[in-house]
Structure formats: C-alpha cells, structure tokens
Amino acid sequence: MAERPRLAVIGAGPAGLAAALAAAARGVHVTLVDSAAEPGGQFYRQPAPGLRARRPQALHHQWRTWERLRGGLDAHLAAGGVTHLSDHHVWCVERESAGLTVHALLGPDQERPAAVHADAVLLATGGYEKVLPFPGWTLPGVVTAGGAQAMLKGGLVLPGRRAVVAGSGPLLLPVATGLAAAGAEVAALVESADPKDFVRRTRALAAQPAKLAEGAGYAAALLRHRIPVRTRHTVVAAHGGERLEAVSVAALDAEGRPVPGTERRIACDTLAVGHGMLPHTDLAEGLGCRLDGPNVHVDDEQRTDVPGVWAAGEATGIGGAALSLAEGHIAGRSIAARLAGTEPDPRAWAPAARARTRTRAFFAALEGAYAPPARWAEQVTDGTLVCRCEEVTAGAVRRAVGELGAGDLRTVKLLTRAGMGWCQGRMCAPGVAGVAGCELAPGRRLLARPVPLGVLATQAADAPDEDTSAQ
Amino acid sequence: MTNRLCDVVVVGAGMVGAACALYAARAGLDVVVVDRGPVAGGTTGAGEGNLLVSDKELGPELELALLSGRLWTDLAEELGTAIEYEPKGGVVVSATSEGLTALTELAAAQRAAGVETVSVDSDRLRDLEPYLAPGLAGGVLYPQDAQVMPTLAAAHLLRASGARLETGRTVTGVLRGPDGAVRGVTTDRGDLYAPAVVNAAGTWGGEVAGLAGVHLPVLPRRGFVLVTEPLPRRVRHKVYAADYVADVASDSAALQTSPVVEGTAAGPVLIGASRERVGFDRSFSLPVIRALAAGATRLFPFLERVRAMRTYLGFRPYMPDHLPAVGPDPRVPGLFHACGHEGAGIGLATGTGHLIAQVLGGRAPDLDLAPFRPDRFAKEAAS
C-alpha cells in the first residue's frame, strides 16, 4: 500500500477535531497536536479526568455534538488513522522543500523538543480573550470571563462567592449563568452594549434561530438565577486593598462616556471581565500567511495563501463553536482531496458552507453590536498599569506618544517596554493600543512559545521525531 | 526664498536623522524633521544599540567611530539615563590560537589608531565574564565599546534638538530651483520650503536620492536578533567571537551569524545579529535563528536552558563599499546625505550628525569627507 498522505492539525478544538475526522475518514493520516491534556479546545474544555465531574453536561452546551466528535475521534485513534499528541506546545511551523515540519515543546515544562513532519498543516489554534484595562483591573480577584469559565469547566473550582460579570460580548451570558449554576451569587451582569443595537441588526440575528434560542435559553437562566442585568453600563473601577472588594459601575451616555452621578458601588470578591476574543495568529504569521485585519486570511476551501497550509475556526475570525465546526469540516475535506491530487467538489460540503455563511453574517452583526464603550480609554487613569508583565502605566504610554513621537504599537513598545514581557503583548496589546490611540497591529510574534536556546541550537534533523507513521 | 519654512529639512526620524537634527539645531539652524512613520519606525527600531569601535578595521569608518564615541560620551552626560547609555566595554574572544593571533594583530593596529585595547589571557577571561565557555584561547577587551537603546536615543535626541517633528508625512519629491539648487521637499501633506535637505532615510536613502534625480546605491542587508527571557546580569560586556569582524566586512551575500551576546539593563540577553542579503524579505527563517542560538550557546553554555522570548528582524542600509554616504551632494546644491551606515548606524550617528551640521553651517568638517562622498559610485560616471 502506498504511504498515506500526512496532515498535521494544530489545535484540538471544534475546528481541529472536525477537520481531523473529515480528513481521516478520507484516508489521510492525521496527527492532532494540542497543548492541552485532553482534546476539546475552549468550548469542550474537559474536566480533568481525576476530578470525576458528576454531571459535566450541566456545564456544557451542545454536549451531544461533543459526544459525537469524541466518539469519532476515539474510533480513529483506535484504528490508527489519527494520532493525538497532547501537551505539545507548537512554537513554529517550518516550510521546507520536502514539506512542513511542526516544532513543539513537550509537557508542562515545555523543554523537550518534538517534530512532526506532514504534507499539509491545518492551523486550528482558536482565539484568546481580549481584556481592556481599567483602574484596579490588576487586583487579585479580577479574572477574565473565559478564565472563570475555564475554571468552572476544567477545574470545577468556584472562583468566588459573590461575582460581577462585566465587559461586552456573547461570552458573558454563559459565564454568568455558569457561575450562578455552580453556586455563586452573581451580583450583576454589566454589558456595555446597547440592546437597541441588536434590534437594528435583527435581520442577520433572526436568520439564526438556533443562536437566538441559545440566547433565549440564557435569558431564562438569568431570570431563574435572579441575575440583575445592566446594559449600557460599564465597570469604571475595581476597588480593594489586598484583593478585590467592590467595583464601581456607571451608566454610559450616547458617546460611550460614563454619565456623572450614575456611579454605584457593588461589593464582590470576583470580577469576571471580557471584551471579546482575538484570533491566535502567531504560527500563521511565522509562516508568512496573509492576514485580514486580525484574522488569518482563507479562501472558500479554508486555504491560506501559503501552499500546504489551511486554517479554520477562530484563528480565521471569531464566530463560535458552530462556525469552527463547519470550517473545520470544509478544511478536512479540501485537504483530503488536495493531498490525493484531486480538485475538491464544493458541492460535497454545501451544508457546511451554508452554515458557515449564515454564522459569519450573524457574528458580523453581533460584533457591530457588542463593542467596548467608544471612550473606554479615557477612563484609564495615568497611574493604571496597562502592561502587567513590564509594569508600564497608562501615563508612560501617553508620554511616549505625546512627547517622544511614538505613533504605532511597535514604537510605543520600544519606548516603554509595554508588551515585551512574558505575554509578549498578547494580553496588553489591545489596551496599550487604545490608550496610545493607535491601531492594534498584528504582533509578528515569530516564536509562538518561548523556546530554550539549547533546543533552537539543535538542528532540526537532530530533534526527536514523533512516531506518527500510519502502520 | 519668500515662504521659507526653516533652514533645513531632515528626511528620516531614525537615529541618524535625530543626530543630524540635534547637532544642526545646536549650531543655530532651524530644523524640521519629516518621517513617513513614527520616530524610529525604520531600521533604528529593528536593530540593536551597540556603539562599537572593536569591530572596525583601520580606515575612515574607524575614525568616524572614534569621533562618534567621544560625542556619545558627551551626550551621555545630559541624556545618559534616558537613552540607557552603558559604557560597558566589549570582549572579543577567540577559540583558536590562530584566531587569537589575528585578533591580537588587529588590536595592535587599532591601538595605533587611538583605540584602547587590553589583551586578556585565556585564564583571565573568566574574571571578566564568569559564564564564558571554558577552553577559549584568549581575547581582547575594548573599554570604549558602549551601548544605547536605539529607539529611546532617537526619540530623546529629537526632543533635545527642539526641531519640529512631522511624523506620518511622506516625502514625495525634492523641490529644485531654476539653478538646480534644492528649495525644499514635497510631501503627501503639502510642501516644505528650505534651502537645505538632509537625506537621512536609511535603507530607503536611495529612493530619496532618486527623488532629487541622483543615484545612490543603498541596499538592504537583513538581520535577525534573538531576545531571551529576563535574567539576573550574567553577561557583563558585549561578547563576541573574533570571526564577527570578518563577517561585518564580508562582501558575501550568504548568511553570516557570529553573534554578539550581551545582557541588558532590563534583564533579557540580546543575541544578534545575522547578516544576509535577501532583499526586503520579511519572512521568518528558522535556520538563521538556529545559527544565532548555536553561536550564543557556544560562547555561553548556560544559555542552553534559557528561553528565547522573541525574535525580530530589520534591514541594514548598506552601500557596496560598506561606508556610509555623508556630506553634500556635488550634483545637487543644497542636498546632503547621511545614510547607508549598514550595521553601525546607531554608533556612527553622532559623528555623522556633527559633520553634517558643520558642512550645513559652511564650516570645515572635523574629518575628511572624501571617502564618504555620495557620488563615489561608478554608475554616475557612466550616466
């Protein structure tokens, strides 16, 4: 038998799993590479097996879809068509004449190298949360919305007893209801968007009955848990000495500025805050893939402009799990056809393509409605840290722009060190750009993970290869 | 000129443009600096800040480096902290005794030209640099080697100059009078009138010269730098292997990577930089990064377990004979060039700015500018 074509999928979330199943079903050997201990990505984040969750489905939405994916994966794993490499942190994908090599670091210490060779690579690396700074945001007790959700889903720890969920975006709803279902008192859900904006966008929104039902379900859950919802409000400050004790919340005017006199203090020990998501594009940038704004650019088949490299899911634009599944499926089928040397027939994936079109339109509408208050950066006092790793204040960023001639994110970084620390700007770039009043340009992080120099110094050929052959 | 805006327009707000602005302003000229991007948005923000005399062979570049070094020392008195000036010295080492012989000969010649050098025996190397690899043949200490943070230096020199700064404004043409002399520049946001224009456009200096109708062959030479996680200070000097000097002076287009390793005040160790001529190719090159890491870990084995946090690249402005273009352009009265400094534009910026200010003011320059003449390239003779 001729050797099977090899696909490396980076990211075992909905997009990566859907692609792996679609490609494996069509004779491609798939290596699924993911940094987490278990497959599932952000959405189907698994409770660690040792914790023995009693009813994980109570925390999970679309649990059945997940069971179907998981069942398919298990079957392919058993048959040898898919290899799953967990705890593999990919730091670079290298394109050579002979194909593509995925370079990873193993385990929690990320010190030992591993390499996976493939004929095609799918980037299904998902997204990460965007958090904007405000006075007090660095106090212990302030967590990201996704962080709170991940703690619920993955670790099953109740982050606090009295929580406020704040920011903007569809993610706040499951986080608020999830916290309440797990026993926390949710003192408020503070959403800066204006409900009127949703009414204006009803056409695209109404075209997605499942999504609206999902929203209605959350609305019912909000009611059931008696969670007070404040739209067109924002958290203007978090207060506390050693840790979070309260937040101040204010109404927003039409310009997006807090209305004087509307400020209220709400006691809480947890603030889960999020302002939407941004795609992970480091690996794509290292490969030289074209970006559209913050997203990896793909064509109708989910191909990037770099030969042999596909992308699917939130790396190509934020759009929820259903969109990631549709895109992953299309990518998997396109890859299988292309690696077999045939032109794929898009009619074969027409239902997925329709779901993709619909969901993209829906999220485009949502994105227009859910936005941080236009004037949020004005609320960031000069003394507020905007880059936590390097301890850079908003005042230092403003001086770099006003007095030293910085005009873009890169010069602000060079003049202040904002974004030079451990997170390499992943956390702080949106906040720094906002305070500086400049565009959020892609970071060009050519190393997606910190890499020991000893690993780099070892020639690729000497790095141990993962045994991923399809026996 | 009736609507004259200022005495001189400097094109480029990189390190060289900033130094030209500072010395011209201090010579009493009214200066406007124009850049299509922000301050230090070109190569200045994409390189390192070594101010080296150690890597210069005898000749005009070494003289410019020595002049520049003295000027940096003076500037450090007013701006030292703000620009992170550190007179830390350089240590050049050699693994082999033949290499050491060549290095010692170079050092002797440099000493005769005014460079301070101290020979270091192999058993004393670790007194200077405790974490150096064992078994090196020996080295030379260059106390005059220093460093600045380039972006901070460019920004603070510009601010100290008091020059008007026009960022986000692209120069699209050079205005010339009926006599052919410069009258200013056109930009995407209106004209700027001045009797003198300084081309400090770095790697794009050839394009700006072209706007004035003259040929100046400035070409890109790509370099990558690796930056590690922050560490307690373990590398005290700038440390590099002797073959670096050969790389710098090389005419080969192929990749060269004998890295300079140095600690920074903020903690990370910088490892740089590679040299290759691949045009303006911005794509990431893993083999280049691997070669830098290999060179650095050979010098400092403890680095093997230290993590590289990021890597970045820039394009050095180089000219075919590896010397910059500094001085008036005899082909276009009123046009001055200050570009093409390749891998030494930070270090050579102060001397360049000082010399440009002298010739702008009609004074005799401290150094003979003949080797830096902008019209020295053959193509001109033909055209």
Ligand SMILES: Cc1cc2nc3c(=O)[nH]c(=O)nc-3n(C[C@H](O)[C@H](O)[C@H](O)COP(=O)(O)OP(=O)(O)OC[C@H]3O[C@@H](n4cnc5c(N)ncnc54)[C@H](O)[C@@H]3O)c2cc1C
């Ligand atoms: C708190 C929260 C609640 C949500 N609730 C909903 C909801 O109710 N409805 C809905 O539709 N969507 C929801 N979403 C969104 C949903 O999780 C995402 O749309 C979906 O998971 C995206 O799938 P993906 O496959 O594109 O990426 P992800 O699920 O993010 O998977 C990407 C995977 O790639 C891995 N990875 C990334 N980089 C690397 C690397 N360099 N090396 C190795 N592995 C890497 C990651 O570890 C991850 O496992 C929620 C998201 C969050 C965070």
Ligand SMILES: Cc1cc2nc3c(=O)[nH]c(=O)nc-3n(C[C@H](O)[C@H](O)[C@H](O)COP(=O)(O)OP(=O)(O)OC[C@H]3O[C@@H](n4cnc5c(N)ncnc54)[C@H](O)[C@@H]3O)c2cc1C
């Ligand atoms: C990896 C690397 C490491 C280096 N390490 C060192 C080192 O250790 N020590 C050292 O001394 N040197 C080093 N260098 C070299 C040094 O960075 C350069 O020589 C120096 O930055 C050149 O400065 P400049 O001001 O001439 O050019 P630039 O900083 O590039 O400035 C030119 C400016 O002109 C502007 N411009 C161009 N065209 C126009 C136009 N039409 N209109 C308006 N504006 C325009 C550009 O936007 C740019 O800002 C290194 C370089 C690299 C790439």
